[in-house]
Amino acid sequence: MSTENELPVVIEENTLDDGNRDSYPKSGELFSTIVGYSDVKKIFGLSINSQKPVHILLVGPPASAKTLFMLECMKLERSYFTIGSHSTRSGMLDYLFESRPRYLIVDEVEHMGIKDQTALLSLMETGILSETKFQKTRNTQLKTWVFATSNGTERMLTPLLSRFVTLHFKRYKYENFHEVASHILVQEGVGTQLASKIADAVWSKMKSKDIRDCMKIGRLAKSEQDVDWIVDTFKNYR
Numbered sequence: 001m002s003t004e005n006e007l008p009v010v011i012e013e014n015t016l017d018d019g020n021r022d023s024y025p026k027s028g029e030l031f032s033t034i035v036g037y038s039d040v041k042k043i044f045g046l047s048i049n050s051q052k053p054v055h056i057l058l059v060g061p062p063a064s065a066k067t068l069f070m071l072e073c074m075k076l077e078r079s080y081f082t083i084g085s086h087s088t089r090s091g092m093l094d095y096l097f098e099s100r101p102r103y104l105i106v107d108e109v110e111h112m113g114i115k116d117q118t119a120l121l122s123l124m125e126t127g128i129l130s131e132t133k134f135q136k137t138r139n140t141q142l143k144t145w146v147f148a149t150s151n152g153t154e155r156m157l158t159p160l161l162s163r164f165v166t167l168h169f170k171r172y173k174y175e176n177f178h179e180v181a182s183h184i185l186v187q188e189g190v191g192t193q194l195a196s197k198i199a200d201a202v203w204s205k206m207k208s209k210d211i212r213d214c215m216k217i218g219r220l221a222k223s224e225q226d227v228d229w230i231v232d233t234f235k236n237y238r
Contacts, residue, residue: 033184034065036065037065040167044056044069053144057164058070059167059168060151061171063209063212065211066107067107070105070147070149073103078101081105092120093129096142106146106149107149108149110152110154114157124164171209181214184211188218195218197227198227
């Protein structure tokens with residue numbers, strides 16, 4: 001029997017029934033800004049259109065398109081984005097109880113504290129949330145997909161890892177880096193020739209494989225001469 005301080009379990013399987021799944025963005029449209037990774041895009045599409053949650057974790061070095069996938073997932077209806085280092089168990093539970101997101105998106109989940117990671121265990125396994133706070137217990141059940149990224153898995157709970165489909169990203173090779181960086185820069189309004197110059201300079205002169213370096217220079221440079229000067233300046237102050 002329930003005590004007077006215990007709230008009943010509220011089951012909310014979906015505010016959109018499965019017949020409306022076609023209203024969700026197609027995986028090809030959802031990830032159209034990301035170059036390559038057609039197989040990963042398909043896995044996300046299958047998960048999003050699954051009858052029951054299938055959680056996905058992308059693991060890899062910085063600037064390997066992991067965060068791009070999370071930013072694209074933010075376009076999904078009833079999605080919530082958070083950064084692992086800013087996520088506490090208390091704050092996470094409060095948001096889940098109050099907002100009942102369909103998609104929980106966590107960037108750099110390994111930076112969540114061990115106690116904070118436990119907030120995800122029951123949600124991902126059964127959808128059930130339970131919390132005792134100030135001598136009161138609240139319970140609910142959600143149907144929530146968890147999509148996350150991590151630079152590594154050493155700091156993650158083994159039970160948490162086992163709840164994910166884990167996909168490991170490798171570092172870019174030059175051809176991939178140049179294509180992806182140029183694509184992103186053009187999307188930001190940089191001319192095609194200048195975007196190519198920036199990508200090549202970051203890889204060859206700065207010896208960097210970080211797409212973010214390309215974006216920084218792309219926002220500063222107005223010409224190819226600017227690119228050379230900016231790259232040389234960055235190198236001088238490393």
